[in-house]
Amino acid sequence: MHVQLQQALQQARQQRQQLQQWRHVSCHDDQLLDFSSNDYLGLRRHAQVLKAYCDGVRDYGAGSGASPLVNGYQRPHRYLSERLAEWLGREAVVLFNSGFAANHSLLSTIGRHYQQVLLDRLAHASLLDGAQASGSRWRRFSHNDVHAAGQFAAQQAQTLLVTESVFSMDGDQAPVAQLREACPAADILVDDAHGIGLLGADGRSCAAQYSATEVDYLTITFGKAFGVGGAAIACRQEVAEYLHNFSRELVYSTAFAAAQAQAINAALSIIQSAEGQRLRDTLQHNIQQFHDLCLRYGLPITRQPAAIQTLILGAESRALRLSEQLREQGIDCRAMRPPTVAAGQSRLRIVISARHQPAQIQQLVLAIAAALEQVSDDPVSL
Known part of the structure; x- marks a missing residue:
């Protein structure tokens, strides 16, 4: 590799690492409760x-x-x-x-x-x-x-x-x-x-x-x-x-x-088919349950009628820490950071699916509420 190219790659990496925007590919853990994938109707395993x-x-x-x-x-x-x-x-x-x-x-x-x-x-x-x-x-x-x-x-x-x-x-x-x-x-x-x-x-x-x-x-x-x-x-x-x-x-x-x-x-x-309509109805029911639980526990989500819900956290470090806290609780819910979103708009991107059960949605909301308290008390994540 040419030395100038190597230096450019290292510099780009360091810059993104300093901003906490460096990414890496990791295998999905099937044991985690998935609130990240776009499989909105659960058809990939149908x-x-x-x-x-x-x-x-x-x-x-x-x-x-x-x-x-x-x-x-x-x-x-x-x-x-x-x-x-x-x-x-x-x-x-x-x-x-x-x-x-x-x-x-x-x-x-x-x-x-x-x-x-x-x-x-x-x-x-x-x-x-x-x-x-x-x-x-x-x-x-x-x-x-x-x-x-x-x-x-x-x-x-x-x-x-x-x-x-x-x-x-x-x-x-x-x-x-x-x-x-x-x-x-x-x-x-x-x-x-x-x-x-x-x-x-x-x-x-x-x-x-x-x-x-x-x-x-x-x-x-x-x-x-x-x-x-x-x-x-x-x-x-x-x-x-x-x-x-x-x-x-x-x-x-x-x-x-x-x-x-x-x-x-x-x-x-x-x-x-009629099954497809039932899946869409279930998805809407799940979204509504998520909204209701977030309201009950005071989670400041942006309420959307679609499957994609967001919790704006601001700093990249705060979003990453919250995502890590959820992973420790067995939940896969990813942090989104710049340049995918605007600076100061790092967030959790929460995806609700027709395949989710009511107990799983409640588990997610309770885990987010608990993780938010920990992150708020952590000066490193503010």
């Missing part, structure tokens, strides 16, 4: 999803073998794309390996044909990176600030406005209807990663409220409510064809396995 995955491996192998434009696009992929397009009321659906790849691909290819790209300030890193890669003028408006978005949109005729249905670090929702009214000439992209499967009629989230002429592009992911992995863009047919020709993330990546597509299809069937 018997039908697991069976579909296993059957897919038997029938199609462990991998797809090639990119979608070679021969990696197989019958389960096509079936999934067609089902999703019908379910979401869009002409076409393009499959990607991840939500990051989907967002970056769409904005870096389609975004270049707009005079400006407007993003909510809390839009996901993949959206920001894609806007930067597009080569078009891009700017951010204050979080959920409809007036600011309207002012910016009025300055350019060809505007792409970018937001999220549910924001991943705060759990709040975008005012899509008001944004449409404030920016009537803009095309709109909604990243529906944390809403799809959970919100709206039949779990269709944004697609249940807005047609393809009202919201031009939808990004959905399969690693959250679907419990599997991968992502898709729902759009017009001509956009899908353009992506198949110009999206580098699509053209030059091996497609995810047909077995994975079969597992996603199984998850979609559950989401569309």
